[in-house]
Amino acid sequence: MSINLRMAKENDMASVLEIVNYEIQNTTAIWDYDTRTLEEQLAILKEKQEKKFPFIIALKDEKIVGFGTYGSFRHKIGYRFTVEHSVYVHKDYHGNGIGSLLLKELIELARNQKLHTMIGVIDSENKGSITFHQKLGFEIVGNIKQTGYKFDRWLDSVFLQLML
Numbered sequence: 001m002s003i004n005l006r007m008a009k010e011n012d013m014a015s016v017l018e019i020v021n022y023e024i025q026n027t028t029a030i031w032d033y034d035t036r037t038l039e040e041q042l043a044i045l046k047e048k049q050e051k052k053f054p055f056i057i058a059l060k061d062e063k064i065v066g067f068g069t070y071g072s073f074r075h076k077i078g079y080r081f082t083v084e085h086s087v088y089v090h091k092d093y094h095g096n097g098i099g100s101l102l103l104k105e106l107i108e109l110a111r112n113q114k115l116h117t118m119i120g121v122i123d124s125e126n127k128g129s130i131t132f133h134q135k136l137g138f139e140i141v142g143n144i145k146q147t148g149y150k151f152d153r154w155l156d157s158v159f160l161q162l163m164l
Helices: 010-026 036-051 098-112 127-134
Strands: 004-007 055-060 063-072 080-089 118-124 137-152 153-163
Touching: 004 098, 010 036, 010 080, 010 127, 036 063, 055 098, 063 098, 063 118, 063 153, 080 098, 098 118, 098 127, 118 127, 127 137, 127 153
Parallel strands: 080 118
Antiparallel strands: 004 055, 055 063, 063 080, 118 153, 137 153
8 A cells, every 4th residue: 555645735634624523523532522623623734834843644546544743742831842643544544554654754753853752642442552652662651540531431541652
C-alpha cells in the first residue's frame, strides 16, 4: 500500500472531519460528545499553522486515510518544549501501517523543531493504541483514574512519553 504524507490544507478538512466525527461518535479515542463542524475543524488547522505546529495527512490514491498533529501540552511557558500529539486513521484503513508513518513523521518534525518530549494521552481501554505507542519507543509514565466520562462510564487516562 503506497501512502503519501503532506501538510494539510483547508480543503482537506472535510475529509479530516469524517475521521474525527466517526471517532467522536463511536470511540473513546476523543472525549468530545458533540461532532465538530467544518468551521471548528478549520479553526483547529489555522491555530496549528499560526503556532507553527504541523498538521499532516496521509493519502492513499488521493484519498485522505489519516492525519496527525501536535500542539502545546500545557500553556505555561515552562512547557514550551513539550508537545502532545494526536494520530487518527480512517476506520477502513486500520492495520496498514498508516498510523506508524504519521507518528514517525511527527516525531521527526518535533525533533527538527528542537522540542524535548512528546506526550500521548490515551484511554486506558485502548490497549491497541498503547501497544502501538510502545512499539515506537513511548513509555507509560502515568495512569490517572477517572479523568474522563463518556458513554455513561468513567475513563482513565494513560500518559505515554517519548524523549526526543
